[in-house]
Amino acid sequence: MAKQNRPAPSSCDCFVALPPATASRAVIFGKNSDRPRDEVQEVVYLPAATYARGAKLKCTYIEVEQAERTHAVILSRPAWLWGAEMGANEHGVCIGNEGVWTKEPVGEAEALLGMDLVRLGLERGRSAHEALQAITALLERYGQGGSCKEEPTPFVYHNTFLLADRTEAWVLETAGRYWAAQRIREGTRNISNQLSIGTDITAEHAGLRRHAQSQGWWSGDGEFNFTKVFSLTHQPVRMEAAKARYCAGKELLQQHAGRITAETIMDVLRDKASGICVDSEGFRTTGSMVSVLPQDPALPCVHFFTATPDPSRSVFKPFVFVDNVTPVLKAMSPSFGDKDPVQKVPRFQSRVDRRHELYRAHQAALDLMETSQEQGQKLQQTMQDLERQGLEAMKEMLAGGITLDPEELADLLFDCVDTEIKFYK
Secondary structure, three states, X not given: OOOOOOOOOOOOEEEEEEOOOEOOOEEEEEEEEEEEOOOOEEEEEEOXXXXXXXXXXXXXXXXXXXXXXEXXXXXXXXXXXXXXXXXXXXXXXXXXXXXXXXXXXXOOOOOXXXXXXXXXXXXHOOOHHHHHHHHHHHHHHHOEOOOOOOOOOOOOOEEEEEEEOOOOEEXXXXXXXXXXXXXXXXXXXXXXXXXOOOOOOOEEOOOXXXXXHHOOOXXXXXXXXXXXXXXXXXXXXXHHHHHHHHHXXXXXXXXXXXXXXXXXXXXXXXXXXXXXXXXXXXXXXXXXXXXXXXXXXXXXXXXEEOOOXXXXXXXXEEEOOOOOOOOOHHHOOOOOHHHOOOOOOOOOOXXXXXXXXXXXXXXXXXXXXXXXXXXXXXXXXXXXHXXXXXXXXXXXXXXXXXXOOXXXXXXXXXXHHHHHHHHHO
16 A cells, blocks of 8 residues: 555546455456646536538647547547546546656647547447547557646647446557557456556557667567556656556455446445545645446446545445436536637636536535534435435346336436535535
8 A cells, every 4th residue: 555655646547346256246447536736627528410411520739639429428538628537438448648758759739639549439439449440540640639627728648548348448558659458358457647557568650669679769679568668767756656557456456356336336436545535735636437337238338426525535426327317417517619728828827717517516524524524424424325326226227127118217426416506505
C-alpha cells in the first residue's frame, strides 16, 4: 500500500475482471477519474445518430471526419470538454483512459485528447476490439495533443486505455502516434499512469519497432518489450507514485479472484490507503464508474456512475441502455456556447461555474459531513442505503428475479439522481 510520505497521485486507475475471476459469468469494469480538485464531472447520455457522408465533427480542439453512424453512449466527462474520461455504449463496450509520459515527447500543439478518443471509440465500436481499431486509426491520422486541464498553463500527456466488452478486454498504450495493444481473455488487469505492456503484444503500430530503432531506443535484437523500450529513464514523480497504485490495485484484485462483483470494484475505487481514491490538495477523484457486462447477450449491461467527487462519499447510480432514455439534466452542467472560455483563443483565460444541480447538492452534503459528525454519519448511512437499493434491484434483474418495464429503465438514472438530491436537501 502507499506510504504516507509518498507524493500525492494526480491521475487515474482502471480495472477489469473477467471470468473465472468474477463471481458470475460477467465482465466487470471500473474506473476512478482523478482530476483537478475543483473540476466538475457530468454524466451525459447521447443517443445513436446518423450523419451524411463526408460530414465533419468538432472534438475538443480539432475537427475529424464524422462516422456515418454513431452508437448511443453514456459518458462521464469533465464538463469543459467534448470527450470523456470513461463511459459505455449500447453494445456493452466500456472504455477508460489514463495519462502517461514516455520517451516520445508530448507537444502543446492541439490535436485529439485521449478523452476525445474515449468517446470516439465508444461511438464507433460495436466491440472492444472494434473500438480499439477506431481509436488507433484516428490516433495515427490526427495525433494526440493539447492541454488536458481547464487552465492557461498547459498540462499535456499521452494516453493508455482499458477497453472491455462482454467477452474480452484490451489494454492500449500509446506514445505519440505509436501504440501497442494486449488482449485480455480471462482473470484481472489494471492500469495506472504507466506503461505496462511488455513482450505480450497482440497488435501494434506498423512502424513501432522501426521507430524505436531509429531513435536508438532498441537495438533490434532479442525480444521487443514495449514498456522497457518506451518508458522514460527518469520517471516524473507522478509516474513513480502510480507504480504503488498499480501494485496495490493488482493486489486488491488478486485478493478477491473468483469472487469479484460490482461491489468489489466499488470498494477498490473507494480505497484511500492505496491512493486509488484520491483526495489531495490539487487533485481528487472527481468521478467514478463501474459496469457489469453479462456474457449472456440476453441480459442487459448495467453501468453505475457517481457524477460526484470522492466515491467513498458518493452514491453509485445505475443506468441501462433502452429506447427513449430520459436525459438526466440534474447531472449535466450548464452550456456556455461560443462564450465558453474553452472556445476562445487564447483558451482558458477565465473560468465559468460548471456545477450541475447534483454536484451542488453533494457539495453541501460533504460540508455537512465535515462539520457535524452525527448528521454526517446519518447522511453517509442514507447514501449507502440508496446505493444498496440500486445494487439489489440490478442483481435481481440480472438473475431473472424481476423484470423492469422499459419505461422504468428509461427513467432509472434520472430517478436515482432525483432521489439523491432530495435526500441531500
